[in-house]
Amino acid sequence: METPVAVRGRGITKVFGDVVALDHVDVSITQGQIHGLVGPNGAGKTTLLGLLLGLAVADEGSLEILGTPLGRGLAAPDGVSGFVDGPGLYPTLTARQNLATVAALSFDVPAARIDEALEQVGLTGAADHKVRGFSLGMRQRLGLAAAVLTGPRLLVLDEPSNGLDPAGKKHVHGVLRRLAADGTTVVLSSHRMDDLEALCPEVTILSTGRVVFSGPVAKLSDENRELDHRLRASDPAGARTVAAGTPGVTILEGDDAAARPDTDVIVVRARVAAMDELVARLVRGDIAVRELAPVVSPLEAAFLALTDPAAITRQEADR
Numbered sequence: 001m002e003t004p005v006a007v008r009g010r011g012i013t014k015v016f017g018d019v020v021a022l023d024h025v026d027v028s029i030t031q032g033q034i035h036g037l038v039g040p041n042g043a044g045k046t047t048l049l050g051l052l053l054g055l056a057v058a059d060e061g062s063l064e065i066l067g068t069p070l071g072r073g074l075a076a077p078d079g080v081s082g083f084v085d086g087p088g089l090y091p092t093l094t095a096r097q098n099l100a101t102v103a104a105l106s107f108d109v110p111a112a113r114i115d116e117a118l119e120q121v122g123l124t125g126a127a128d129h130k131v132r133g134f135s136l137g138m139r140q141r142l143g144l145a146a147a148v149l150t151g152p153r154l155l156v157l158d159e160p161s162n163g164l165d166p167a168g169k170k171h172v173h174g175v176l177r178r179l180a181a182d183g184t185t186v187v188l189s190s191h192r193m194d195d196l197e198a199l200c201p202e203v204t205i206l207s208t209g210r211v212v213f214s215g216p217v218a219k220l221s222d223e224n225r226e227l228d229h230r231l232r233a234s235d236p237a238g239a240r241t242v243a244a245g246t247p248g249v250t251i252l253e254g255d256d257a258a259a260r261p262d263t264d265v266i267v268v269r270a271r272v273a274a275m276d277e278l279v280a281r282l283v284r285g286d287i288a289v290r291e292l293a294p295v296v297s298p299l300e301a302a303f304l305a306l307t308d309p310a311a312i313t314r315q316e317a318d319r
């Protein structure tokens, strides 16, 4: 059975003057999932999210949202809400009044939903405070409350974790996971790989308006790519000797190592098979492995490799 999709875009192109913000983008977003959009500055993430929200219209291509092809008019498609470039809030109104203005624009939002939405994002205590005094993280959470107020089936969020402290981020992640578990599709952009890895089973990586990857995060783990790992062992000097003698393993030194300033941590670069061999040799040598963790995650490594301008130029030359 075909997986139901909430968003299906084919050949989407959007041009601003002589800037091609989106260049024949194909994207499919599975219903009821949290889908991450990632890319360097200017890659086209906000432009794509804006199209999903009906804030702009593509110059070319087709976009189907929640089973309905998008027309040429500027209007939020039915069942879609969210924000780009930060949530639009009225600073002189309270949090509750801000949500009431959103509710007033929609016929079917019961007043009780406002309190529920405030509670959902952890702002009950600040409900009657003016937004003017809110921190960036509080504004982000209020923006999320406004977006969920109408019970959207597709939630579109540009950098929703921006400005959130660790507790706020955990709270917002929980809200998004619960929404997805209840069937809402969430599309969000982020520059934080750890957020995307924690939340998104699937991601789309954009680079200068083009899709360089779209699909399950698990598919990005390329066992043939060398990855840098931090290694902390019970016998640091012994571990260094074993690593130096393991084929396919390089010990990084100095700035390349990007290690914590601990003296007992070494940074090794290897493919998965060589890393497995290193661990086996350490264990055979009675050296306990206390920590072995990638310096950058597989998603971040893939992101850096796929959006590297030199790699993109090579791919274009190969076409």
Ligand SMILES: Nc1ncnc2c1ncn2[C@@H]1O[C@H](COP(=O)(O)OP(=O)(O)OP(=O)(O)O)[C@@H](O)[C@H]1O
Pocket (backbone or CB within 6 Å): 016, 017, 019, 020, 021, 039, 040, 041, 042, 043, 044, 045, 046, 047, 048
């Ligand atoms: N309204 C506009 N007018 C002119 N150029 C625009 C407009 N909106 C976007 N662009 C350009 O389109 C390109 C894509 O911009 P976009 O904001 O979508 O990127 P982004 O991936 O969201 O970047 P960031 O990570 O910096 O937010 C950029 O070169 C940007 O300057």
